[in-house]
Amino acid sequence: MVDKNQELRDKGLRLTPQRQLVLQAVRELGHATPEEVAEKVRSTHPGINLSTVYRNLETLENVGLVQHTHLGHGGATYHAAEELTHLHLVCGKCGSVGDAPIETAASFVNTLIDEYGFKTDVTHFAIYGTCESCTAKS
Amino acid sequence: MVDKNQELRDKGLRLTPQRQLVLQAVRELGHATPEEVAEKVRSTHPGINLSTVYRNLETLENVGLVQHTHLGHGGATYHAAEELTHLHLVCGKCGSVGDAPIETAASFVNTLIDEYGFKTDVTHFAIYGTCESCTAKS
DNA sequence: TTTTTTCTGCAAGTAATTTGCAATTCGCAT
DNA sequence: ATGCGAATTGCAAATTACTTGCAGAAAAAA
Numbered sequence: 001m002v003d004k005n006q007e008l009r010d011k012g013l014r015l016t017p018q019r020q021l022v023l024q025a026v027r028e029l030g031h032a033t034p035e036e037v038a039e040k041v042r043s044t045h046p047g048i049n050l051s052t053v054y055r056n057l058e059t060l061e062n063v064g065l066v067q068h069t070h071l072g073h074g075g076a077t078y079h080a081a082e083e084l085t086h087l088h089l090v091c092g093k094c095g096s097v098g099d100a101p102i103e104t105a106a107s108f109v110n111t112l113i114d115e116y117g118f119k120t121d122v123t124h125f126a127i128y129g130t131c132e133s134c135t136a137k138s
Numbered sequence: 139m140v141d142k143n144q145e146l147r148d149k150g151l152r153l154t155p156q157r158q159l160v161l162q163a164v165r166e167l168g169h170a171t172p173e174e175v176a177e178k179v180r181s182t183h184p185g186i187n188l189s190t191v192y193r194n195l196e197t198l199e200n201v202g203l204v205q206h207t208h209l210g211h212g213g214a215t216y217h218a219a220e221e222l223t224h225l226h227l228v229c230g231k232c233g234s235v236g237d238a239p240i241e242t243a244a245s246f247v248n249t250l251i252d253e254y255g256f257k258t259d260v261t262h263f264a265i266y267g268t269c270e271s272c273t274a275k276s
Numbered sequence: 277t278t279t280t281t282t283c284t285g286c287a288a289g290t291a292a293t294t295t296g297c298a299a300t301t302c303g304c305a306t
Numbered sequence: 307a308t309g310c311g312a313a314t315t316g317c318a319a320a321t322t323a324c325t326t327g328c329a330g331a332a333a334a335a336a
Contacts, residue, residue: 008268012315014302034293051318054293054313069266070208075292089256100254108246116238118227125266128207132255154335172324187285192299192324194283213323 003035010064018048022056025068026080031097033075071097071126084122091131093138100132149201160194164204164218169226169235171213192254209264224243225260229269231276236269 008015010081018041021063026032032040038053057078060066068076071090078098087105089098102122112118146153146161156179163178164170170178176191195216198204206214209228213237225243229234240260250256 010305014304016314018315047306047316051294051317052315080210089250089254091256092259098254098256100250103252104249104326105246108243110196112227112238112265112267113244115242116227117273118229118236118238118265118267119273120265120267121230125257126264127250128264129250129256129257129258135255137259154283156284188282189286189325197283199320212277235313 007065011065013059013063017045018052019056019059021045021048021052021082023060023065025080026060027083028082031071031077031079033077035075037078069126082138087122088126089131090126090128090133091126091132093134095133140236145203149203151197153203155183157194157197158191159183159186160191161203161218164195164216168221169209169217171215175216199214204211207264209266217258226264227264227269228264229272230266231268231272234269240276 005015008019009133013019018136021041021044022037025037028035029040030115031114034050034054034057037057038048038050041053057066057068061068061078065081066078067081067084068078069088071088086099086101091098091102103124105120105122109120109122112120143153146157151157152245159179159182160175163175167178168176172188172195175190175195176186177184179191195204196204199206199216203219204216205219206216207226209215209226224237224239227238228234229236241257242261247258247260250258
């Protein structure tokens, strides 16, 4: 447990229960909106304020422990930095978020660099479309 | 001018000056947030209400004349349907939006269908990263 | 024209996120 | 252990971006 403490301390952050809970929630949830993170945290610690969740997500992002993306509509979704090993396949119908390995996009990403000088940020890579089950339904 | 009139009429829409101005603004701007569209429209017709702009963007999207994507942060950005023949390369640094032909992604898109059953919506395809000039600056 | 129906402007309403500030809590230095 | 100063929290109000209800204005149909 000293490890996990150090992880935050090393970044110059204080170790508050709220902070730890937010980070833990993001890690457990995989993908989550601030609202979902708050809900998760509250399932064990009801008193935690929403703005504390927002502030911690921002702080944790600043030190590189989590990141956010804009998948589909309005809300940002957060994930732990370690989790950024896949692409997000966002379904516009049902809102689900599927995963695919980053390598799937490797040659595409290379083409963009070579031909357009554009360096794709794979950690922000969100692909919009329709998932398999929604396609089947229609 | 009868042509442009028909274009809206054929979709079952009324031909109001506001509507025409919104559509024209989207076409001229290429990529734009509702706010930017409103600003453009107001540069020639100051009295137009922001909610009219929002409503028309929605209406025009319903009939397929414009489309929106979520590039980067909060706001949606709209473009004319005719413009949807390229991918959007969104620079996270400077906010610029570059273009690349859709074919660039063709094999990537096919892989996603074949292996994950995920049908990418290329019209919504926004790729996040850093553009050439911002890369050069840093 | 007159009628019908859609559209617009305005004001109020939401939803999501941010901010100001006082009170609390953490971590370092006694 | 204890105290101090800075970081952090909770709360309420503020902001931002967008939506909605409604009455009157303006298209299109009759």
